[in-house]
Amino acid sequence: MNQVVQFQPAVENYGQRSLTAADVRAQVNLMQDVMKEVMQDGTHYGTIPGTKSKSLYKAGAEKLMATFRLAGDPEVEDLSRDGEVHYRVKVRLTSMSGAFIGAGIGECSSQEDKYAWRLAVCPEEFDATPENRRRVKFSKYQGKVEQKKQVRTNPADVANTILKMAKKRGQVDAVITCTAASDLFTQDIEDLPEEVIAEIVGQQRAKPAAVAVQQATPQDSPERDAAIAECKAAAAKGTEHFRSFWTDFPANDRALVRDRMQDFKDTAASADQMLEDAK
Template sequence: MNDDFKVKEDNYTYALSIIENMDIGNIEDSMNKIYKFQKVIQKTLVEGHDYGKTFYGSSKPSLLKPGSEKILMLLGISSEYEIIDKVQNYEDGFFAFSVKCILKKNEKIVTEGLGHSNSRERKYLGGKQDVYMLGNTCLKMAKKRALVDATLTVASLSDIFTQDMEDMTQFEEEERVETMSLKDAKDIKVTFGKYNGKTLGEIYKNDKGYINWLCEKSRDDGIARACKMLLSSEFDTEEIQKKADRMPPE
């Protein structure tokens, strides 16, 4: 028996012993409490303030700083920050910070989260922000990302929220909209209304009127553009067919 196999076998045996010594009743009770807590959070937090909207390409909304602070307040948890790495190059205008967020309850550490930000992120490039303010901006962003990372862990909320990326959401959404293909448009899943859970392609086959309505009324640029592409593809197909019908037989 080689050493690697022996180590794997020992690890498996140790993991199995942990499971065997667990009180399944207590575990089931804890899982139910986590599920109920998640439901309370979903009902209580406010979209657009405590968490960001779900943009296309993402299956979950992003937890924002105000939402994180509310969750920690509910749990009676305090936060502290520690800069674990930094670069401050004022001559070249480059700043980078890596921050640890330490969550405590009754002065005992519960968990930690990490966050990083630097001035070469695309959202800072080409901006008009004072280069000497970028350092402070990056530090605040790193702290915010570390806070959300820690909150998602301590509250077991990764099932319903993703990392705090609202600062990048607009850029990413614009980029996706600009590069969207017809297949991308068809695959976008609607997360609201009577067709909740259906893709635009599925809806298009059964209810083109609803696609037309979304094209005009949707406040989501990605969905509006996708609907326009679907309707345009229908028009193009019809025009091609009409031209083919008008052509004399060979």
């Protein structure tokens, strides 16, 4: 027999009384139900390889706000100075009646590595850029050292992205805090540089099947070219779309293009910036 589940009351409806164990269980069960029935891994949250915690994305935070009927009110503090765009955003969450529930804080700066630098369009651009505004960045992927030629980003070009990212971080922090979801979600892991993530979680060993596929498939094979084209097309639609695409991408195809992952991420980041600027 189907059981009738009472609709979850707004947070403020508990009034001044302390929540009972049953109240807490009801909220936890509700969040778990939303995760299972509504949220999608790779779109609303994600799991960084090597960690147990799930990282809550902006889309997931918005789903939880809708679930508990919370509204966000951002307060922006401009910390910018010459040559740097820098914002701190405090997001206050209120109930439908306007009662204050809690707040979160987020910060973002154009000095962060992923906003301060971009790939040079071509060798000529790199050579024509003053030495103090260009660099060669070394990175390591699957034991191989890579070099990428980068030039400084104009802070004004990413100003809107910086503001939106600061707000997103504050909003996610507020949602996790106000819904007591720290045991279900963490935040900002996906915003860390890859080198830092690798240091935190440790290098993951490739699965034997993936290694076999990489060894058996030539670098210039039609299969690899097709997989790269698919990934590029998905990345061109933005980071969230690419995450969802990658989740469903066949494991054998993933193995063919893992060495190009940074290129896909760069493409997705550029697409995100274009989408933000278009808003």
